Amino acid sequence: MKLVTAVVKPHKWEDVRVALEAVGVTGMTVSEVNGYGRQKGHTEVYRGAEYDIALVPKVRIEIVVDDRDADTVVGAIVSSAQTSKIGDGKVWVVPVDSVVRVRTGERDDAAV
Amino acid sequence: MKLVTAVIKPHKWEDVREALETFGVTGMTVSEVSGYGRQKGHTEVYRGAEYDIALVPKIRIEIVVDDGDAEDVVGIVVKTAQTGRIGDGKVWVSPVETVVRVRTGDRDAAAL
Numbered sequence: 772m773k774l775v776t777a778v779v780k781p782h783k784w785e786d787v788r789v790a791l792e793a794v795g796v797t798g799m800t801v802s803e804v805n806g807y808g809r810q811k812g813h814t815e816v817y818r819g820a821e822y823d824i825a826l827v828p829k830v831r832i833e834i835v836v837d838d839r840d841a842d843t844v845v846g847a848i849v850s851s852a853q854t855s856k857i858g859d860g861k862v863w864v865v866p867v868d869s870v871v872r873v874r875t876g877e878r879d880d881a882a883v
Numbered sequence: 884m885k886l887v888t889a890v891i892k893p894h895k896w897e898d899v900r901e902a903l904e905t906f907g908v909t910g911m912t913v914s915e916v917s918g919y920g921r922q923k924g925h926t927e928v929y930r931g932a933e934y935d936i937a938l939v940p941k942i943r944i945e946i947v948v949d950d951g952d953a954e955d956v957v958g959i960v961v962k963t964a965q966t967g968r969i970g971d972g973k974v975w976v977s978p979v980e981t982v983v984r985v986r987t988g989d990r991d992a993a994a995l
Contacts, residue, residue: 776886776945777985779985805913806910806912807910808909809909825900831912845983848985853988854986855986859985859986860986861985861994862981862982863884863886863947863979863983864979864980864982865886865979
């Protein structure tokens with residue numbers, strides 16, 4: 772199995788979820804994170820004072836999938852999260868040795 | 884590529900970010916997490932009542948890097964996050980099979 776992790780723009784998360792459901796992804800873990808990439812954050816003016824926004828809010832999505840589904844899932848995320856403006860985020864794939872469904876103790880493919 | 888994940892003391896995060904930037908790390912994902920290790924949390928007294936603080940606040944940092952940079956990045960995080968006191972955190976490295984930059988669809992080394 773593979774763990775697909777995506778860090779995307781928060782307002783794109785609904786689109787990503789819909790695209791993932793369309794390719795058959797039945798579950799995922801979502802968290803609110805912050806981050807920065809090449810854009811190095813930016814400067815914002817709030818009530819007349821200038822703030823250096825080094826960390827931009829993002830949504831992190833984690834999905835464990837079958838080996839053969841990883842490419843499809845990555846593709847669905849990239850096409851649905853893309854705005855073509857800087858800060859669209861990243862997607863990466865990490866191998867997973869084993870997965871267990873806590874309720875039943877089922878392992879690996881049966882637990883995905 | 885490698886995924887470097889670090890869980891460190893929150894007040895050390897600025898030092899770690901600066902050190903990583905100096906080294907040339909151009910982006911990372913940061914999240915607020917809680918955890919405990921060998922110290923198993925601790926007991927705190929608040930307004931006369933004793934509380935068992937099992938989960939200590941931490942900052943989690945995730946960085947995807949070139950294979951050749953992983954050791955350096957781990958070394959920098961360890962050196963800058965170290966206070967020598969219990970609860971300094973942990974750093975681990977996982978193999979990454981694919982990385983995609985969402986904006987452009989660039990893959991692997993070009994996406995870092």
